Amino acid sequence: MPATSVIAICSNPDCTRHAAAPRPADLPAACPTCGAPMVDRCWKCEAPVTDPFSSYCRACGVPLKRVLPRAGRPEPVIAICGNPDCDWAVAVERAAARPSRCARCGASLLSHCWKCGARVVDLRQHYCQACGVPLKRQPRPL
Numbered sequence: 001m002p003a004t005s006v007i008a009i010c011s012n013p014d015c016t017r018h019a020a021a022p023r024p025a026d027l028p029a030a031c032p033t034c035g036a037p038m039v040d041r042c043w044k045c046e047a048p049v050t051d052p053f054s055s056y057c058r059a060c061g062v063p064l065k066r067v068l069p070r071a072g073r074p075e076p077v078i079a080i081c082g083n084p085d086c087d088w089a090v091a092v093e094r095a096a097a098r099p100s101r102c103a104r105c106g107a108s109l110l111s112h113c114w115k116c117g118a119r120v121v122d123l124r125q126h127y128c129q130a131c132g133v134p135l136k137r138q139p140r141p142l
């Protein structure tokens with residue numbers, strides 16, 4: 001009897017990488033080509049992926065490859081140094097793991113716009129992507 005195998009496809013719409021393995025635990029969690037999370041089941045109805053060349057769920061028809069915020073896999077928290085003369089920045093998995101001070105100059109880090117509260121989304125970001133204020137001209141909290 002042929003062993004049944006499970007299939008995962010890369011969730012990146014621009015990537016055609018897929019993988020098959022005897023057990024779900026043997027599937028790669030991240031795409032070996034582009035690093036995006038691999039999906040082995042429909043995010044909506046949880047039907048397993050059976051066709052590595054289809055990007056739509058065979059059961060409910062939703063597109064499997066979308067860039068989705070994944071449960072249990074929060075987007076990284078980005079914190080940039082608040083010192084305008086320093087370009088140190090860090091990305092961490094969880095807000096709790098975020099250091100509070102710059103490792104280079106000791107200034108306090110910021111991960112949200114001081115004006116509108118929008119998240120910092122880029123390690124080299126200098127201006128708020130939502131309201132446009134310079135992020136690094138935050139009034140010193142202390």
Ligand SMILES: [Zn+2]
Nearest residue numbers: 010015031034
């Ligand atoms: Zn990929």
Ligand SMILES: [Zn+2]
Nearest residue numbers: 042045057060
């Ligand atoms: Zn589905």
Ligand SMILES: [Zn+2]
Nearest residue numbers: 081086102105
């Ligand atoms: Zn710094």
Ligand SMILES: [Zn+2]
Nearest residue numbers: 113116128131
């Ligand atoms: Zn803002």
